[in-house]
Amino acid sequence: MAAHKAQTTLSALKQAESRCNTRGTRLTEKRRQVLTGLLDSKKALSAYExxxxxxxxxxxxxxxxxxxxILEFLEGESLVHRLDLAKKYVACSHxxxxHEHDLPQFLICKECYRVQEIxxxxxxxxxxxxxxxxxxxKLASQQLEFDCVCSDCYE
Amino acid sequence: MAAHKAQTTLSALKQAESRCNTRGTRLTEKRRQVLTGLLDSKKALSAYExxxxxxxxxxxxxxxxxxxxILEFLEGESLVHRLDLAKKYVACSHxxxxHEHDLPQFLICKECYRVQEIxxxxxxxxxxxxxxxxxxxKLASQQLEFDCVCSDCYE
DNA sequence: ATCAAAAATGATACAACGTATCATTTAAGT
DNA sequence: ACTTAAATGATACGTTGTATCATTTTTGAT
Structure with missing residues (x-):
């Protein structure tokens, strides 16, 4: 299971790298490390975390x-999302x-910061x-965020 | 027009006072002043503002x-709302x-912090x-907040 | 390979929002 | 008037985030 996660992370990093290459930007070592931290986390993380x-x-x-x-850069590459409501960041789940996706909405657990992209x-x-x-x-963005409680956190 | 606003503010203060009385709490001088500040403001204000x-x-x-x-107290009396998204506060428009209202939703202009309760x-x-x-x-609250741009702020 | 320019990162200081804690003042009830 | 509870003040600190300038690393042309 740890292996599976690592596998997914590695694929995502590879994809991220090729996306940066085609866009003429660079996924440097530190950028890759920050992205890895988010990919390996099951919850949203703050910059300080x-x-x-x-x-x-x-x-x-x-x-x-x-x-x-670095987070600003990754967000510009559509590799991470900044969650205003939580003041934290998540790796884009896509x-x-x-293929193209509809604009995502985020369900953010206010207790544990688990995030579900729907x-x-x-x-x-x-x-x-x-x-x-x-x-x-007018909505400032179609990418909405909702303050929620996840199934792990409500009794 | 300033007179009209003052009139509305005064009525609201009176209503706020009687609501506190019936609930056995006190609308002290400073609490009244903070509430007045919000009532007289056309936009959401931060605590420091x-x-x-x-x-x-x-x-x-x-x-x-x-x-x-004081804001915490006023929120407990349903006299003000805290807007998480903006980290600011508004007087309840009701x-x-x-009579009873549906739970309100807030449209918050991210440029000027004008707030519309819908x-x-x-x-x-x-x-x-x-x-x-x-x-x-599960939604943590039915009182949603939406990051918006108001008609004054979009071209 | 070398060197100048650009990109990325580091260090430091500071701003805004918010809480924890303890002291002081003010109001309420006997 | 006196005791108690409620409200407010003062101080210190924590978290998120930005501004600014210095340093390092990478890139590209020679």
Whole structure:
């Protein structure tokens, strides 16, 4: 199972690297390490938790400033998502897929920060957008985040 | 127009006071002042912005710690809402109403922090809850917040 | 291979939001 | 008036995040 996870992580890293190559950007060692930390985590991690990850698993302390910059880079490559609500970050669950996806929605457990990436049905999103437009507002993004409790955390 | 706003604020304060009385709590001077600041503001304010409000309008600096406690109290009395997404606070737009309301949803302009309180249609909320439950999560609250741009802020 | 320019990373300081803790003041009830 | 509880103040600290400048690493042209 650990082996399986490592396998998935390795495939994702390979995919991430080739995506950067075709885009003319570089997946440097530290960027790969930060991405690995997120891929291997079952929950969303804060920037500072990722510096801890480096300290604990890699033997050196990556400065928070660097982590923020690296996360910004990875987000630009669509390899990670920043969750505003939790102020944490997750690896995109679709790195391994080639095909296009609907914009993802995130269910974030407020207790344990486990994150589930779902796709809300189109007509539901349309209704929501209409409700918002009726109030003369527009959704800033179709990538919604919902404060939730996961099945592990509710009794 | 300033007169009209003051009028509305006064009515809301009166209603807030009587609500506290019937609940056996007290709307103290400072609590009233913080609530006034929110009522008179057309946008969500942070705790620290409310200390500024006291400094600028009331001539003394209410400590941030006190503001946080007062906001917590007012939230408990359903007089203000805390907006997690914006880390700011708004007066409940239904203080003046007596009747029950559906749980409110908040549209928060990420540019200017203007806030619109709406009620999403029941069947839309039901669909959303079903989608979340299919992923084995539960919404932590039916009081949703949406990151938006208001009509003043988009071109 | 060398060297200049660009990209990436490090170090430091600081800002905003928020909580924990203990001290002080104010109000309530006997 | 006095005791107790409620409310507020003061201080210190924790977390997330940005601004800025210095240093290192990589790239590309010669």
């Amino acid at each position: 990722l510096t801890d990850y480096c300290r604990d698993h890699l033997g050196y302390q990556l400065p928070a400033m660097s982590v923020y910059r 790195i391994l897929c080639d 796709s809300i049905k189109r007509n539901l999103m349309q209704s929501l957008n209409r409700s918002v437009e009726e109030a003369d507002f | 409310l200390t500024d409000y006291c400094r600028d309008h009331l001539g003394y600096q209410l400590p941030a710690m006190s503001v946080y406690r 203080i003046l109403c007596d 009620s999403i249609k029941r069947n839309l909320m039901q669909s959303l809850n079903r989608s979340v439950e299919e992923a084995d999560f």
